[in-house]
Amino acid sequence: MADKGRDISVVVVGGSYAGAAAARKIADLSKKGYGGLKVTLVDQRTHYVHAIGFPKALVDDKFASKTFLSFSGFFEPDSKHQFINSRLREVKDAHHLELENGEQLYFDYLVLATGGKAPGPINVSATGKDEGLEEIGRLRAGLEEANSVLVVGGGAVGVEVAGFVAATFPDKKVTLVHSGKRLLPSNFREGVSNGAVAKLGQVGVNVVLNERVDLPADFGHNAHIGRQVLVGSSGAEYESDVQILAVGFKVNSEFLRPLETKIGGLLHIEDGPGFIRVRPTLQLDSDMFPNIFVPGDANNLPMTAKYGFKAEMQGGTAASNIKKMIDSGFDMSFTSSEDSNAIGHVLDIPPLGKWCDLVDAILVPIGPNLGVVQMLKVALGGSGMGNFLVRQLKTKDFMLWLRKGMYPNRPTA
Ligand SMILES: Cc1cc2nc3c(=O)[nH]c(=O)nc-3n(C[C@H](O)[C@H](O)[C@H](O)COP(=O)(O)OP(=O)(O)OC[C@H]3O[C@@H](n4cnc5c(N)ncnc54)[C@H](O)[C@@H]3O)c2cc1C
Known part of the structure; x- marks a missing residue:
């Protein structure tokens, strides 16, 4: 077995x-x-x-403030590990990357966990806490002023946001428009989607199914407060004072483009959200970069895997595989050929674990009191038990307590 105590550099980009x-x-x-x-x-x-707490953060400023945890608290104060606040500009080869602050980092192993973003205001675009809270606050103020609100997209995010907005502002007209024939991802049972329609109705949301809203191309991140008339595929017009888009997810992967040009091949899928291609081991799908892993929303695993809790499980799989490679001494001989700036080449890789999408569960709060659940194939859509379970397991703090354990050096500014 290789010397475990040797110098090894692991860079992780994306701390979600x-x-x-x-x-x-x-x-x-x-x-x-x-x-x-x-x-x-x-x-x-x-x-x-x-992000999971956004539906509640949108209507509750005290809770919003709690949903930002400083990365300065991620590592223990005396730790040799470090956090760098910058943006990845370019992965240069199998051992080097460049940040927007100009820093060049060497890595033996790289984890690209850069996720993605939606065009609408459901993803905070600000990079600091104060600006992020201002961004959410502007939207909340827009909701307070509005007479009518349009939510586009009936996946879990759209359902939760519509439910919380309607329950918090019962005097507003809230409409949820969804292109599919039922709400929530189609791998969940019909009872769950029907329950969601019924419970949204109870808090006053008007749900429109089978309707694709035509969104203007210039519908930028902050262009959602103000009167708009959007037209649906049926020809119906939707007039609203605030529009919240829970559609149009795009992967953060621009930093791979120069490398793709260099190797003359794509590492991501051009169509749709632009997912980065991975193997079941979560390694980048290329023999040249066995030491680069892509867990989470950024990879091309099925859409049923695009959840925070699954991203977290994939992060764990990537880490276990890196440990196996370290134990086998892989990085001691993976020198990216004669020139350290050249692209790497394949060496013996130990058998690695494959990520397996075994768990299908969904907990969807609809305002503070209602909700639908599916766990272990049991759907609790219309029932009171669904409301009870969602309240107990999620609604209170949207599982923020689970994240806090990750920050040993809390509380920080
Ligand atoms: C409103 C909302 C509600 C949701 N509710 C739930 C829920 O209830 N349950 C659930 O399981 N999932 C939920 N999800 C989905 C969940 O949030 C995602 O699946 C999860 O965030 C994916 O995690 P990730 O680590 O892959 O990427 P992300 O969370 O997208 O994180 C990516 C990180 O990378 C950073 N980053 C990106 N590009 C760069 C770069 N170039 N350089 C440096 N850093 C970069 C970003 O700043 C960010 O911190 C929800 C999502 C939203 C938007």
Whole structure:
């Protein structure tokens, strides 16, 4: 077995669900005999933003403030691991990357956990906490002023946002328009989607199914407060004062383009959201980069895998596979050929774990009191038990408590 204490550099880009899970698991190895291991966590934001809590943060400013956790609290104060607040500009080859602040980083292993973003205001675009809270606050103020609100997209996010807006502002007309024939992802049972329609009705949301709204091409991130008339595929017109888009997800992967040009091949899928191609081991789907892993929303695993809790599980799988490669001594001989700037080449890789999408569960709060659930194939759509379970397991803090454990150095500014 290779010397575990040797110097090894692991860079993790993106400190949200997938990246934080990977960074934590790998950093913890340095307390278990892997003394030369150094983890560098890079994120364009100063704070982790608990996206899962956005539906509640939108209508509750105290809760919104709690959903930002400073990355400065991620590693213990005396740790040799580091956080860098910058944006990944370019992955240069199998061992080097460049950040927007000009720093060049060497890595033996790289985790790209950069996720994606939606065009509408459901993804906070600001990179700092104060600006992020201002952004959410502007939208909340817009909702307070509005007579009517249009939510586009009836996946879990659209359903939760519509439910919380309607329950908080019962005097507003809230409409949820969805292109599919039923709400929520189609891998869940019909009872769950029917329950969601019924419970949205109870809080006053008007649900329109089988209707695709035509969105203007210039519908920018902050262009959603103000009167708009959008037209649906049926020809119906939807007039609203605030529009919230829960559609149009795009992957953050621009930093791979120069490398793709260099190797003369694509590492991502051009159509749709632009997912980065991976193998079941979560390695980049290329023999040239066995040391680069892509867990979470950014990869091309099925849409049924695009959840925070699954991103976190994938971060864990990526970390376990990196540990296996470290144990096998892989990085000691993977020198990216004669020139350290050249692109890498394939070496013996130990058998790695494959990520397996075994769990299908969904908990969808609809305002503070109602909700629908599916767990272990049991659907609780219209029932009171669904409301009870969602309240107990999610609605209170949208599972923020689970994230706080990741930040040993809390509280920080
Ligand atoms: C409103 C909302 C509600 C949701 N509710 C739920 C829910 O209830 N349950 C659930 O399981 N899932 C939910 N999801 C989905 C869940 O949030 C995503 O699946 C999850 O965020 C994906 O995690 P990730 O780590 O892959 O990527 P992300 O969370 O997208 O994180 C990517 C990180 O990378 C950073 N980054 C991106 N590009 C760069 C770059 N070039 N350089 C440096 N840093 C970069 C970003 O700043 C960010 O911190 C919800 C999503 C939204 C938007």
